[in-house]
Amino acid sequence: SCARGFVCVPLLALFLSKTGMHVALIITTTIMLSFCTLAIFATQSPILAILCFVCASVGTVFHWGCFYSYIGKTFGFVSMGKIVGINSLFVAASTLLQYPLLWLTFNKFSGNFAIPSIFVLCGASPILLLPIYYTRWHYKRVFHLSRLRWKYMYYEPSAQSSHGNY
Numbered sequence: 001s002c003a004r005g006f007v008c009v010p011l012l013a014l015f016l017s018k019t020g021m022h023v024a025l026i027i028t029t030t031i032m033l034s035f036c037t038l039a040i041f042a043t044q045s046p047i048l049a050i051l052c053f054v055c056a057s058v059g060t061v062f063h064w065g066c067f068y069s070y071i072g073k074t075f076g077f078v079s080m081g082k083i084v085g086i087n088s089l090f091v092a093a094s095t096l097l098q099y100p101l102l103w104l105t106f107n108k109f110s111g112n113f114a115i116p117s118i119f120v121l122c123g124a125s126p127i128l129l130l131p132i133y134y135t136r137w138h139y140k141r142v143f144h145l146s147r148l149r150w151k152y153m154y155y156e157p158s159a160q161s162s163h164g165n166y
Contacts, residue, residue, distance in 0.1 A: 004057045005061065008057070012062050015027060022135040023131075024062070024066050024069075025066055025130065025131035028062040028063050028066050029130070033124060033127075034055050035052060035059050036124055038051050038052040039052050039117040040117045040121070043112075043113065043114075068084075071083050101116040101119070
């Protein structure tokens with residue numbers, strides 16, 4: 001846990017500062033979905049199991065780092081505790097789904113984790129739409145703000161122009 005923090009946290013900070021939140025979200029989501037994909041085949045090869053472990057470790061650090069960064073940037077640090085608390089309740093409730101999946105894995109699928117992993121992968125795949133939506137929203141907002149700055153930078157409503165009002 002400590003070693004992955006020393007490696008992953010500076011790497012995530014580099015992605016967040018150099019490329020922006022949308023690229024960090026795409027990288028995080030891709031790592032987590034590759035973990036779900038590797039979990040399907042992890043029992044077949046020890047190398048795949050090690051890759052699955054690495055993706056889970058790095059993806060978890062990236063996921064929580066992006067989450068806290070996004071909450072701090074978007075809502076401010078005054079209300080961050082409330083939002084993180086509410087999110088923790090939803091996370092705790094959704095992790096209760098692992099118990100029926102484990103029961104199915106051991107009782108119905110005789111210990112084969114591929115079928116529940118496919119279920120989780122299909123459920124998690126739409127998460128890739130979130131960075132795409134965030135990117136569109138971010139660029140629309142930046143473009144709109146730059147247009148407003150340009151408009152009010154050169155437009156003086158009190159001054160009369162010989163070309164008419166703009």
